Amino acid sequence: MKISVLTPAYNAGAYLKKSIESVLAQTYSNWEHIVVDGGSTDQSLDILKSYKHLKWVSEPDEGQSDAMNKAFKMATGDIIIYLNADDYFYPDAFKVFVDAFKNNTDCDMVVGNLDVDRNGMMEPSTNATVLWKDLAVIKGRFPLNPVSYAYKRKVQEKVGAFPVDEHYTMDYWFLLHAFYFFKIIKINDFMGCFVFDGNNKTSVIVDGFNVQKPHALKFAKRYTPYRYFYVYWKLMSHPRNKSKQALFLKRVLKKLKVLS
Template sequence: MTPPAATRNWPSVKFSIITPSYNQGRFIRDCIESVKLQTGVDWEHIVVDACSTDETLAILKEYPHLRWTSEPDQGQTDAINKGFHRATGDWLMWLNADDYLLPGALRQVAEFAAAHPDADVIYGDCDFVDENGKFLRHKREFEFDFNMLLFYGCYIPSTSTFYRRSIIDAGVLLDPDYRNCMDYEYCLKLAHAGYRFRHLPATLANFRWHESNMSTVHAVRRYQERLRLQRQYLALRGQACLGKEWLLRLIFYSYKARREFRRRMRSLCTVIREGRI
């Protein structure tokens, strides 16, 4: 949204917020309002809906400033890529329909980007909240480290990560083969290609933790995709990236991941036996 030029007094940068959506009617209004209340920057909000059957479409029609479509897609990754293609901003991010930005988030990113012109990807911190918006815990990030990303997993929260437009213009999009770890795949791909990540030490968004995104089925699939990516990029980078310290960490994280996987598999077997999937 852009007010008259005479009233503008902010960095000359535009943000594109892409929201993939499917039957998140109970949450999407919070998402839309959180973007609508952003001040001090120019922005557009693009919603790519996958033919929702709940109240989502009725809510979208209440907001004439939105650029939205409702059409079949191949999953969340496909929806985000569609949004990237449609975006016109200098900086792009995807904000899931059940998450929401905090006041002043975009202005902080714009100021940080101006102070760090070498940045290709900017990521901030986020808070975890429950389905009612009640605070659960803070997630504070640290400066980018490829080895940590590779061996630990995606510690960079997609809900507070922004990508420079030149990345999209170069044709670098999310890999549609990944439906659960698309953010991990994207960060690994960008970092391996040499794009520069910068951490903004500020809380920019709330990540909503609820029954749908905590499911055991999704957790097992995320684990499988993560292992596939780790094997791929370990092979691409070779053993040169493995110092003694990181070998020890890899052993620790592998052990921890195996324990978690076994726990999840036991839960999945229970879900199957009870006929819940």
């Protein structure tokens, strides 16, 4: 199995070398690494030029989703893994992924664990759900970072290109569809590290719930219309929903003792 590692990047020179080196350090050797840079103005291009094994391009784009789509078009592997430029893999990650696919021949996607580096404090993330019904009502934790999962290329071919106008929750959008259409398995191995430093996009989302909610409703309307009103109800009454409409509904329901 050939693995395609796809890295969208923009002005990530402070992290890029460590990310690339984590791929080079893998104990599994059948892989390619593709970097699509958005026209960085920092030291990123010098770093990319110094690694002869990379396939890379640097040009203006329409954001991370656009870069991810470009990278996928360049990929030739059987297995797809996205590696953000500020994150990194542990040395046995690729071997663990491949072994999981070989031992579970009917699975399409493998989800592992990861560590989260919060400004030097390491926190394990082990409780990711792999159930589309959980994701559809934003229940539980979806895999926090693509460093923890890998999938067969047919998954992305089926789900389609990442929406270019979506700059924050393209991962939630993708996982919701992938979990619905394909067989997913969860393993207990730690695959890599998500660097959460206060400057990356995940760190600056003010209200992740309300950014994810439209995806959940659109998904229900298109694929499971019989569940639409259930999904709408669950999202309106969700503890993380702080909209004025939701807060009003919760006050009314609490008075009626529908919600405790």
